[in-house]
Amino acid sequence: MSDEVFENATEILNSLYGPIVGTSALGLYFQLKNLAVFQEQPNQIHTHFELQSLLNVSINQLETDRKMLEACGLLKTWLVNSKNQVMYLVRRPLSSKEFFATDLLTILLLEKLGDQVFQQVQNRMVPKQNIPEEAEEVTASVTDTFPLIVERMKRNQAQLTQVKNQLGDFQVGPQNTNQERPLDEKLLLSILENSFVELDSVKLAMEVIQTESALYGIDEVQMGKYVLKAVNLQTNRLDVKKLKTVISNDFRAPEKRDLQNTSVEETVKTDTGSNLTSQQIQITKFAGQMAPLQFLQQIKKQKHGFVTAGEERLVRDLIGRHILSNSVINILIYHLLVDEQHATLNKSLSETIANDWSQQKIVTAEQAIIKLQERKQKSTTKTARSRNGNGRKNIKETLPEWAKTTTPAKNATKLTPEQEKKLQERLNKLKK
Template sequence: MADAFNKLTPDSKFVVVNATVNSMIDHNVLNNLYLPIIGDGALQLYELLWNFSVSDHNQLVLHKHYELQSMLNIGTDKIVAQRKLLEAVNLLGTFASRKSPDSLVYAMQVPLSAKEFLKTDILAVMLLGKVGDETYKQIVSRLIVPLPDLGDLKNISASLLDTFDVPTTLIKNIPGTVNETKQVLNDDRLDASNDQLSPQSDDFDFNLILEMLDNSYVDQRSVKRSHDLIISEHLLYGIDEVEMVKLIQKATNLSTNELDQHRLKRLISQQFEMPQPANKPKVEPRSQQAEKPTQNFDAATEQLIKITQSNAPMTFLQQIKDQKHGIVTPGEERILRDLVNKRVFPNEVLNLLVYQILVVEKHSTLNQNLISTIADDWSQKHVSSAQDAINALRNRGKERAEKTTRRYPKKRINVKETLPDWAKQPRKSQPKQSKQGLSPEQKKQLEQQLNQLKKQK
């Protein structure tokens, strides 16, 4: 059912509902906080659907996606992609009717307040990754205006019952009209849950963190408040529970015994920049114990898959940079942090994306536009494993070769294929030929690169 609605047609139907249709949306919050994350196209779709909801006023007016296409001048695939961005940040809920499976229900959600947004770690981290430290601070200063220090004050405001004469019997026995209204307000079937904005990880035990800190000086309440940040940093850097506890203790304010989130992020970033011991044992993620079996790949490709499955994105990127005698730039760190926090792909897929750009295509740094293009393509193709990514790269290489052929139909120019073996289609018609299809020199070079990656684990 979900896959069917990911492939919309212009005639696909939908209705728009809005539980807060009489409310005004805060464009200041949308433009400053949400726009850098979801992009201009998704924001335009949100505002158009919101206008539909205001006009329809929850009367279940039936629309076709052709309306969105013609007004936004985009295709249905783009509508699906932008809709997913809105769903990811809880600006939109999408529901399929059991009685009318051929139509969708779009439930509009109001944006978080600036304070709620900035207190949601994963959203704040994604925003920081998009705009950088300086712009992030400027955005906060525009939206959050702290109160001046007014000194020691006493609240002398009048209370409700002191001011108004409300009969006690009415409070004890709530009138039926009030209860009926409360039942309507409690109907939250179309409300999007903010739980999905809390990152999760199957190979990281947050409760174990709390147990190890149980008898320490660290205030556990401050650690629990930092749950999203801790999980996000684990996903990005591959930090295990024991190492995370050590970092938490170092980042704790000894005056208050509370975890300082900014200091924790700074310590982790600094530790990543320091040279890591070559003999440091690698902790295998528990979720990878039941790995997806490899397909009909050659030995070099299977080795690459294992390497991508056993390294966090930052570690993998650093290893490749070390081989190329380069450094990880702040821009590259932001790009990876953004991809990890979106939780669209597992780490093995992100690592293959890095390998493709830096090793195969020989770019010196990660390019935001190129990564966004490939990531968007993989998202639409539901790439969810290293094997899926390799097949997608094979198809990408084939499509690029076909485009070159169509572009120069009359010229007979032999273009030497520069893609590695795992990005090529295997030749079943020539069983005696090596699966790799590479020269001995190319094969040796690829194996050397893989061996270097393996040694640095």
């Protein structure tokens, strides 16, 4: 038998990607690959006219082909030097199994080929492995061979983070850039491999598991324990609804949880040239190092409040939509509860701000704070103009719904300087 490691990339491109992107786009892919491999000198600059001549296509067709390749995850593009130059990164195609495991690509191929031809291509590209029914798999898992690997991963988290930073935004296949995958799915499955739970049920629930991990800051080992608690003992399958309940109940009992073992969710990159204050820079760091519900819980504790079921559902929904990073969601929480002094997170207001930030492509905590500063400045300017309007009576400016300064709830509690100091001390402890 053979696996995808022996697959021919050219065959995959022609049989799986070709029907979707077209022969012209494939020609661009191979031409860019050749230009990258067979260069007369390092970092040699080529012109688009050269590409047009080699491929015998118009500039409009070149643009269309480029977008096709980008959409299917075969090409990444950057504008450099004030948009006068374009840098391309040619990416390897997915293996046949990875391709058919990607719903988007599978549907696109099915629509192009039709049911009958699609089935023929799938059978040819992903042949079934003829394993006898009586055969018993004895493949060793990573934790069987390296029993202390999980502990070593925790001890060397700094080095792992450094390696991931050097890799940048490397990912397999076309994915949403805002979608965070904090959990190593292969490691989780390896941890559960020798347990009684059916792994197929875990794989089917992986999207929910990833959301819960991002929501609460849960690592692979802890998630494995939650999964085992949520198994239906009659069927040995994971009960997704029970999993959410188990995690939620554990979160509501913080004394049972060791927050010191929470893994860092992302590395915050702060632009030293920005106009953020030292306190704002500190907030961006906290926002990048805590899961949203942990962040929310600490603020509520400092205000002598508690996280409501509605707030928990709201934050889970924001994470599940994959439109904002966790750090940006944390800034949204901080803004509404601390800056605006609301007692609880308002669903309508939170979703409106999140929708606006998604459209504005806000991807970092720093960008979110700058956006809030801009909104506040515009609001102040409009108010000043209204007061100085040729002696006329003050007229209310019409602002976007979420930009209106709402009246704080009666039960809202403003943080005193001493409480803010305690909050920062509590957040600092969670960093360690």
